Amino acid sequence: MKFDQIMVRYGEMALKGKNRKAFEQRLKHNLSIKLKAFPNTKITKTRGRMYILLNGEDPHEVMAECQEVFGIHSLSFAVKVEKTEEQLKEAVLLAFHDAKDARTFKISSKRTDKDFPIQSADLNPLLGGHILRNTDGAKVDVHHPDVEIKVEVRHDAAYVTAQDYPGAGGLPVGTTGKSLLMLSGGIDSPVSGYLTMKRGVEIEAIHFHSPPYTSDRAKQKVIDLAKELSRFGKSIKIHVVPFTAVQQKIHREMPAGYSMTIMRRMMMRISERIAQKQGILSLTTGESLGQVASQTMESMNTINEVTNYPIIRPLVSMDKLEIIDISRKIGTYDISIRPYEDCCTVFVPKAPKTKPTRENANYYESSADFSEDINRAVAETYTIEVNASNSDQESNEFSDLL
16 A cells, blocks of 8 residues: 555645635646656645645655745645555555654544445554554554544544644745846845745746956856745746956946945846746845945945845845854755855945945945946846756847947
């Protein structure tokens, strides 16, 4: 006997009232994308639950994929069996042994089909006794069991569900709009993208590339990071901005202490232009308050001045260790620590201003005209689309903006 389906329980989307149907449809859509590698699976839906019929696919491999889909609170293996004592005994034993570290258990039976000859109160000790007789060291604990095995006898068949596995939580990606993630090669911005997606936001990424100061290996690092993030949603577009000319002009003509602040302001201006083109309504950054010179309250205030777009900063209150923990969990940490510089680490001044003002930034920028440099950077931006399983696809969507 093997598990033949997986029960999916919703997270907070269960509270969405009249909008719940749309959230459920999106979750089903996202699951279907995730399960393309398992062509025999089929997704069905009942009120408050979703079921993935395995049709011979490996249950543990399918479970691992489903655990990366946002919008799911928890999942359980389930098996559909004939309504016989022998089949039920075999199913509960399978469920207990699946919970590998479990020593205590509880059987919870429910009999919808009243014609089934064994009542629920009698079914629990009958099935529990079978586990005790066939498993060394197993004990019953009705108050705090390691695993609760649920048995439901319906008219069509009997169903047994096993240990609960945690889902990714949050909301299905695509239910709360789209944001443009400013993706560098560092540890923070991929984590920021992951947490934004967890709130149901679909993301596209923008990356500032400054050859020859930054290498193709640095760009590949960003592509690999986006591929990892795509595991939690779907394919991700990366808009690669040739940033060398803008950065050289900042380095050449702006005061060193303000170069970091002004560089971030230029990035914001370009990001907003590309977001407008893509119909995106917000920007997402990996900023964490107090982490580096450009992430003070004064810097954020000065940088924010150049855009009216809302800026999502999921990491703003986190410390570095918390961010690293998440990056390890989602598989981006080992990519982020590859030793290739991105544009944020070249031309770094010895003493960047930690308390820049809008007045000073505007004054310095007024001495040089950046408009043509920004137009050219936007026009020469090209797009790479990646997902976790296919090769990169490159295109240029912005030449008409010059």
